[in-house]
Amino acid sequence: MVVLILPLKDPSPTSGPTRRQQPHDPQHLVARRTLTTILRPLAEGLALFAEFDVNTVKSTILTTPLKSTISLFSGRAPGILGQDDMGAGLMPLVSAQADELAISLPIIAKLRQVRLSEAGIKRKVNVLASTVSDSSDVYLLGYLGVKGMWRTLRQKSARLYTETDLTLAYLKGFFYEDRVLIDILLSANNPSERLADRILQRVKQRMHQLSDVTDNDIAEFEQQVLDELPVGSPKWARCLHIDPAGWKRGERSYRKLVNDLFVEPKKRLITVDGNTMADDIRNAFSVLLNRRHIVRLGTMGVHVDVADGGNFVVRLDDRELFRGCNDAAPPQSGEGTIELVFSSLSSSLHRAVVVYGPDSLVDIIMPHMSADDMAHDHERRLMWTDLAPSTKFIELGEIVDRIVRSFVEERELAEQMRIVDIQLPYVIKYLYLDSGLNAVADEQLDGVIKLLELGGVYEALHHDRDLLEALIILGAVAPLMPLRxxxxxxxxxxxxxxxxxxxxxLLRCGEKTGLPLVNADEHYAFVLV
Known part of the structure; x- marks a missing residue:
């Protein structure tokens, strides 16, 4: 067991506000740096797993990425629009609503096409040819770690070999809805010098607990998602293997945090005063949480003219792009911005163009959606809630970084944070390799790690590009079609x-290096990487 001991001293005064009330507590910085560093490989690994591996055939639930993909590309998802029989307009595709295969098969074909395209193969080549030795590049480390977690889960639930989207959903809930971890992060009883170790040991424990997950747990999780069980319900604890008492403590801490964030915004300017600045960031962060469902597809600088009465014209290089009217928009003229966005919570294909003038928001335009559309009000509410241009969130991030740096310097925490930065990458590397290499024999483990440090999976294939591409092609198809x-x-x-x-x-490379790449017999073939 790796124990990470950080010699941090608590500089907060012994009198005055309690530790829970301290606006600037060093343990918050330790928690932020530790958790983001530990979970970054997991986040990148899940994202790559979604990109390279996710499919569904008969699962009753869909993750947001796959649901959005179906909405955008399949033409068969419930509640979206497609061409009518005459090809003259759009109409709901109600015939597909009760047919799981009618929804999944078109997108499976589309995903296979994209993953096996020249660009798709190159994307995965770049990941498998990277190394696990550079602490700034955690893509291969995270991807191997998540693939190892998938292998662990499907030992108890065989259908997860094909239902990789369900695997993605379960892993996301298993780690990111862990109320015990939340309680560790927010508890006032965490001395700073032990906090990093407690966070690390909890994530490590969760990885080991994956081996206890059963097929019944997966089925219960799937049903509770289908039933739209509230996220904070203690009923999640059982299928996610979380202590019920720990779940309740963490949920109380989480709710308190949310209530603190979603307070009535205070109209204050950012000043040099620390408390005022913290209040503004808290309010801005609540906006950021509210807008997490918004996906920005693109941004462009334009010239915007708004006349009295709200009539506006948007131009690019003296060429009119479009015009509109919003009687609530104030008169203004000058350089502005348009953003193309959509909401992951949307149940339709509608996208929106958001127009910002030099002084304020001008309007949101949703092409092809009329006020008579049943989804009109819902879609507009999604877009209008806490609306702000993307540049504001960039500015917020820069402000937060400046405050953190100044606080570290002011409290003389730089040395303690440096210790965290030095120790964590090494520990995290072996934490994820423990999962990613769970199919490697103990006596061959050191040799396999050296190969991955030198050149990733590409090194294990002796830099044979044809073998690497063959492995990628097989990996994209084998979970749904394992026939040799x-x-x-x-x-x-x-x-x-x-x-x-x-x-x-490929079989011989796995035998020679100790890193299993594929398993095959005369009838079937299974890809492990």
Whole structure:
């Protein structure tokens, strides 16, 4: 067991506000730096797992990324619009609403096409050819870690081999809804010198607890998502393997934090006074939380003219782009911005163009949506709530960074934070490798780690680009079609002259290096990386 002991001293006074009330507590900085560093490989690994591996066939739930992908690309998702029979307009595709395969099969084909495109293969080549030795590059480390977690889960729930989107949903809930971890982060009883170690040990414990998850846990989790069980309900504790008492403590701490964040905004200017600045950041952060569902697709600088009465014109290089009217928009003229956005909470294909003038918001335009549309009011509320241009959030991040740096210097915490920064990457590397290499024999572990440090999975393939691409092609298809003959035919379709020889070479590389890449017999083939 790795124990990370950080010699931080608590500089807060012994009198005055309680530790829970201190606006500037060194333990908050330790918690922030430790947790973001520990969970970054997990976040990147889950994102790559979604990009390279996620599919669904018959699961009753969908993660937000896959739901959005279906909405955008399949043309078969419930509640979205598609061409009518005459091809003349858009109408709801109600026929697909009760047909799971009608929804999943088109998107499976689309995802396979994208993943096996030249750009898709190159994307995964870049990940598998990176190393695990550079602390600033955690992509391969996180991806291998998540693939290892997937292997662990499917040992108890075989259907997760094909239901990778359900795997993604469960892993996200398992780690990010851990109320015991929340309680550790927010508890007033955490001395700063032990906080980093407590956070680390909790994440490590959670990784080990994945081996206790059963098929019944997965089924219960799926049903509770389907039933729209509130996120904070203690009923989640059982299927996520969290102590019920710990869940309740953490939920109380979390609710207090949320209530503190979502206070009535105070109209104050940012000044050099620390408390005033902290209040403004707290209020801005509550806006940021409210707007997490907004995805910004693009931003462009434009010239905006708004006349009396709200009539406005948007121009780019003296060329009129569009015009509109919003009687609530104040008169203004000058350089502005348009942003193309959509909401992940949207149940439709509607996207919005947000127009900002030099002084204020001008309007939100939702093409092809009329006021008579049943979803009109809901969609507009999604877009209008706590609206702010993306530049404001960038500015907020810069302000937070400046405050953190000045506070570290003022409290002489720089040395203590440096210790965290030095120790954590090494510890985290082996934490994720423990999961990512769970199929490697103990006596071969050191050799495999050296290979990954030198050149990632590409090193284990002796820098053979053809083998690496063959592995990627097989990995994109095998979970849904593990038949050996079909996979060999696929390799032939992609130009491999000796598909059987490629599979044999992948098997031999795994045997020689100790890093299992594929498992195969005369009938089936399974990809492990």
């Amino acid at each position: 003959r079909a996979l060999l035919n696929l390799l032939a379709d992609y130009g491999f002259a000796d598909p059987d020889g490629m599979l044999t070479s």
